[in-house]
Amino acid sequence: MDASETPTGTAAETPTRVESWTEWDPLRHVIVGRADDGHIPPPEPALDAKVPEDSDMRGQWGRRPQETIDRANALLDGFADLLRKRGVRVDRPVPVDFSQAVTTPDFHTPSQFGCMPPRDVLLTVGREILEATMSYRCRWFEYLCYRPLMQRYWEEDPGFRHEAAPKPRLTDADYHPDYLSDTIGEAKRLEWAAARHFVTTEEEPLFDAADVLRFGRDLVVQHGFTTNRKGIEWLRRHFPDHRVHAVNFPGDPYPIHIDATFSPMRPGLILNNPQRRLPDEQRKLFERNGWEIVDAAPPAHQTPPPLCYSSVWLSMNVLVLDPKTVCVEESEVYQADQLDRLGFEVVPVALRDAYAFGGGLHCCTADVRREGELQDYFP
Numbered sequence: 191m192d193a194s195e196t197p198t199g200t201a202a203e204t205p206t207r208v209e210s211w212t213e214w215d216p217l218r219h220v221i222v223g224r225a226d227d228g229h230i231p232p233p234e235p236a237l238d239a240k241v242p243e244d245s246d247m248r249g250q251w252g253r254r255p256q257e258t259i260d261r262a263n264a265l266l267d268g269f270a271d272l273l274r275k276r277g278v279r280v281d282r283p284v285p286v287d288f289s290q291a292v293t294t295p296d297f298h299t300p301s302q303f304g305c306m307p308p309r310d311v312l313l314t315v316g317r318e319i320l321e322a323t324m325s326y327r328c329r330w331f332e333y334l335c336y337r338p339l340m341q342r343y344w345e346e347d348p349g350f351r352h353e354a355a356p357k358p359r360l361t362d363a364d365y366h367p368d369y370l371s372d373t374i375g376e377a378k379r380l381e382w383a384a385a386r387h388f389v390t391t392e393e394e395p396l397f398d399a400a401d402v403l404r405f406g407r408d409l410v411v412q413h414g415f416t417t418n419r420k421g422i423e424w425l426r427r428h429f430p431d432h433r434v435h436a437v438n439f440p441g442d443p444y445p446i447h448i449d450a451t452f453s454p455m456r457p458g459l460i461l462n463n464p465q466r467r468l469p470d471e472q473r474k475l476f477e478r479n480g481w482e483i484v485d486a487a488p489p490a491h492q493t494p495p496p497l498c499y500s501s502v503w504l505s506m507n508v509l510v511l512d513p514k515t516v517c518v519e520e521s522e523v524y525q526a527d528q529l530d531r532l533g534f535e536v537v538p539v540a541l542r543d544a545y546a547f548g549g550g551l552h553c554c555t556a557d558v559r560r561e562g563e564l565q566d567y568f569p
């Protein structure tokens with residue numbers, strides 16, 4: 191497929207205007223990922239540290255089975271259609287050949303990952319879409335899948351700022367070698383997480399876009415495996431009109447990507463994973479502004495699906511369509527029930543068989559346009 195074939199939703203709908211300030215304003219235009227050619231990447235430092243010792247993914251790599259790719263694509267296509275029917279314009283990335291090695295002057299890795307999930311790569315802040323540095327070698331070139339869309343937005347929207355954070359070198363100096371042993375065990379990892387000792391070092395700025403949540407003037411960024419302190423400082427300098435807050439969740443021994451841990455639902459309401467509680471000190475920002483932080487309902491599943499990197503807490507990886515409407519994975523009955531009781535219209539979406547490709551409903555999307563202007567929620 192080339193850029194001219196990129197499916198773009200129905201042509202007559204929403205004209206291109208990139209703008210999104212929050213996770214909850216009414217969604218008008220979104221990117222939904224694809225499972226095409228999805229690969230389990232070969233071992234590399236940051237990725238190995240994320241895979242739990244008892245995971246079925248240990249030691250496996252290569253192209254994912256075709257039937258799982260087809261099934262995931264059917265679900266992602268279904269989700270895209272559902273969004274279109276609700277009036278949201280949906281664009282899709284253009285996959286590259288992920289079996290290709292990535293070789294730079296600094297590292298070599300024999301294959302790549304995929305174009306799922308877009309939320310990890312693209313950070314939309316207002317009129318800008320920023321390509322994250324990324325912190326896995328296998329995801330170094332993933333931005334290429336989105337370039338046809340970025341070029342199109344740039345042509346069609348004179349106010350769109352397309353930015354890319356400095357590509358990191360990702361030498362061995364970016365990773366703590368002590369994290370690589372598969373005999374570390376969860377207790378030690380929890381101790382390290384509490385001490386903010388993560389697999390990535392402070393060699394250079396690193397961040398994945400999915401570690402960032404947008405609350406208007408405020409950006410909340412998880413410091414963990416995929417985003418280091420320098421990455422957070424880079425974001426602070428890059429967005430001088432925003433306040434950037436670093437957060438940690440010491441209960442998470444594998445802290446990557448904030449959106450199965452802390453999920454803003456609407457102004458004043460956040461779901462927090464009860465096993466990864468935001469520390470009291472960091473809650474103050476929200477509490478003194480009258481925001482409620484509620485424990486998310488338990489996941490409906492005891493284990494993730496096969497060959498999946500993510501935890502069962504993808505249950506709370508929901509996509510807010512507007513402050514009264516939220517998409518929840520259809521098997522996540524407890525999460526759906528909780529959101530129903532909190533006053534939302536819950537839209538069930540089948541996606542579990544696509545989780546293995548990189549996440550849930552929030553992960554597999556990236557905002558292009560949400561209505562609403564920049565607001566200060568924490569004055």
Ligand code: NVA
Pocket residue numbers: 444445446447448449450499500501502503504507549550553
């Ligand atoms: N840290 C996450 C990633 C979810 C997007 C997890 O719970 O697996």
